[in-house]
Amino acid sequence: MALINSVISWLMKQRIHQIELFMKYPLEVQQEWLRKLLQTAKSTEWGKHYDFRSIQTYEEFRSRLPLNDYDSIKPSIERLRQGEQNVLWPTEIKCFAKSSGTTNDKSKFIPVSQEALEECHFKGGKDMLSIYCNNNPETNLFSGKAIAMGGTHQIVEVNNESYSQGDLSAILIQHLPVWVEYLRTPGLSIALMDEWESKIEKMAHATVQHDVTNISGVPSWTLLLLKKVLEITGKPNLMEVWPNFELYIHGGVNFVPYQAQFSSILNSEKVNYLETYNASEGFFGIQDRKAANDMLLMLDYGIFYEFIPQDDSNTDISKAISLNDVKPGVNYAIVITTNAGLWRYMLGDTVRFTSIKPYRIQITGRTKSFINAFGEELIIDNAEKALSIACGKCNAQVSEFTAAPVYYSEEKGAHEWLIEFENPPADLGFFTETLDNALKSLNSDYEAKRYHDLLLGQPLIRVMPKGTFYHWLKIKGKLGGQNKVPRLANERKFVEDILALAFGNK
Numbered sequence: 001m002a003l004i005n006s007v008i009s010w011l012m013k014q015r016i017h018q019i020e021l022f023m024k025y026p027l028e029v030q031q032e033w034l035r036k037l038l039q040t041a042k043s044t045e046w047g048k049h050y051d052f053r054s055i056q057t058y059e060e061f062r063s064r065l066p067l068n069d070y071d072s073i074k075p076s077i078e079r080l081r082q083g084e085q086n087v088l089w090p091t092e093i094k095c096f097a098k099s100s101g102t103t104n105d106k107s108k109f110i111p112v113s114q115e116a117l118e119e120c121h122f123k124g125g126k127d128m129l130s131i132y133c134n135n136n137p138e139t140n141l142f143s144g145k146a147i148a149m150g151g152t153h154q155i156v157e158v159n160n161e162s163y164s165q166g167d168l169s170a171i172l173i174q175h176l177p178v179w180v181e182y183l184r185t186p187g188l189s190i191a192l193m194d195e196w197e198s199k200i201e202k203m204a205h206a207t208v209q210h211d212v213t214n215i216s217g218v219p220s221w222t223l224l225l226l227k228k229v230l231e232i233t234g235k236p237n238l239m240e241v242w243p244n245f246e247l248y249i250h251g252g253v254n255f256v257p258y259q260a261q262f263s264s265i266l267n268s269e270k271v272n273y274l275e276t277y278n279a280s281e282g283f284f285g286i287q288d289r290k291a292a293n294d295m296l297l298m299l300d301y302g303i304f305y306e307f308i309p310q311d312d313s314n315t316d317i318s319k320a321i322s323l324n325d326v327k328p329g330v331n332y333a334i335v336i337t338t339n340a341g342l343w344r345y346m347l348g349d350t351v352r353f354t355s356i357k358p359y360r361i362q363i364t365g366r367t368k369s370f371i372n373a374f375g376e377e378l379i380i381d382n383a384e385k386a387l388s389i390a391c392g393k394c395n396a397q398v399s400e401f402t403a404a405p406v407y408y409s410e411e412k413g414a415h416e417w418l419i420e421f422e423n424p425p426a427d428l429g430f431f432t433e434t435l436d437n438a439l440k441s442l443n444s445d446y447e448a449k450r451y452h453d454l455l456l457g458q459p460l461i462r463v464m465p466k467g468t469f470y471h472w473l474k475i476k477g478k479l480g481g482q483n484k485v486p487r488l489a490n491e492r493k494f495v496e497d498i499l500a501l502a503f504g505n506k
Contacts, residue, residue, distance in 0.1 A: 149217025
């Protein structure tokens with residue numbers, strides 16, 4: 001295994017030179033990808049309709065094609081799901097990543113072409129390991145097994161043809177090369193199970209038998225597995241189960257609220273953490289520096305990027321800009337054009353650039369996940385940072401949370417926070433005050449609306465019984481995979497549902 005580890009580590013590092021090239025020539029790489037995408041898809045229905053063949057510049061591309069969200073592109077996707085081809089992309093598309101983004105009832109089915117699998121998702125996975133090996137030359141990552149917290153997967157028959165659909169993670173696991181399968185655990189029969197309570201139990205029993213060195217997955221579901229492993233083995237921390245464990249790869253949600261729980265369970269300063277930005281629509285970013293809180297924007301994965309200042313995300317297309325014009329510190333909504341046929345697709349995520357030489361980003365939230373009932377413009381980034389500050393000062397740990405406005409009158413209200421604590425604060429009043437002050441320090445609009453309680457009152461915190469959010473997701477049929485608790489909402493649907501589940505009509 002030591003020889004295998006050395007060989008794989010060496011191979012992984014060979015990609016670093018290419019990464020350095022797109023870091024050095026980012027605009028040229030992006031312009032070339034736009035040209036390739038248009039050239040490749042010029043004979044598709046969309047290519048003919050918008051005359052891709054004649055588009056020569058980004059300005060022409062931006063003015064000719066409209067911005068799209070899932071609803072506007074859905075009719076074309078539904079035709080693909082019914083077996084038609086050459087609609088959005090010229091090569092055959094037979095995989096669809098099922099995504100909800102949040103816990104909305106409506107699912108999205110994102111087309112995944114063979115090019116997207118190989119040039120984007122798999123390439124991103126290899127780059128993630130290449131960067132890690134380059135930053136940690138003494139790694140023994142490949143001397144043991146890897147766990148990927150994959151989702152569910154099913155085969156659908158349409159017109160005597162088989163189509164694959166399910167969580168992106170499950171689709172990726174289903175299509176992994178044979179040599180990767182040798183390095184991962186558990187087997188496919190468990191990894192692709194769709195009943196998450198049984199799945200966690202079986203995963204725990206199967207994986208404790210191996211020397212696991214790394215795990216990748218959404219923090220909340222990974223914690224469930226790790227706690228089950230400790231329960232089964234009776235060990236006080238994970239390093240006594242897997243002494244060679246060295247890397248946790250996370251993404252999908254902000255890791256800060258989960259950091260304390262992972263540190264407690266792992267109980268080792270040797271463990272490294274690596275953040276990635278991988279969605280059903282594409283692989284976008286990788287943390288390329290140790291202990292950094294941002295990610296390198298990956299520019300050669302068959303994706304062309306545009307950005308819209310968040311305040312302008314619903315205005316005309318002239319507000320979209322290319323990578324050439326972005327500025328650090330500004331909140332942008334992401335627009336992508338991909339090698340799976342998503343054309344000028346508004347992803348729904350917002351990011352902030354921490355630097356432009358090279359281009360590094362932080363995820364700040366969702367374009368539709370915020371509270372702005374009273375002009376406070378509270379985004380997820382503010383909420384999670386404020387919670388982290390409050391937990392630090394009050395020696396508390398938060399498992400899950402969501403927040404929404406509550407109205408005392410048409411002019412005045414507050415924010416109601418439903419919080420499930422792993423370790424509750426000794427003084428909830430002080431925690432509330434600390435959270436409120438942190439929000440004021442992070443968001444000037446919130447601070448202004450809180451002035452003398454004129455518009456916004458102090459936050460209302462409801463401590464939720466343990467397991468509340470898990471049971472709510474279960475009832476919604478959203479256990480596992482990429483499903484997440486919505487952090488902020490500008491209306492009270494989620495909050496009312498969760499309160500009704502936890503407390504009935506009380």
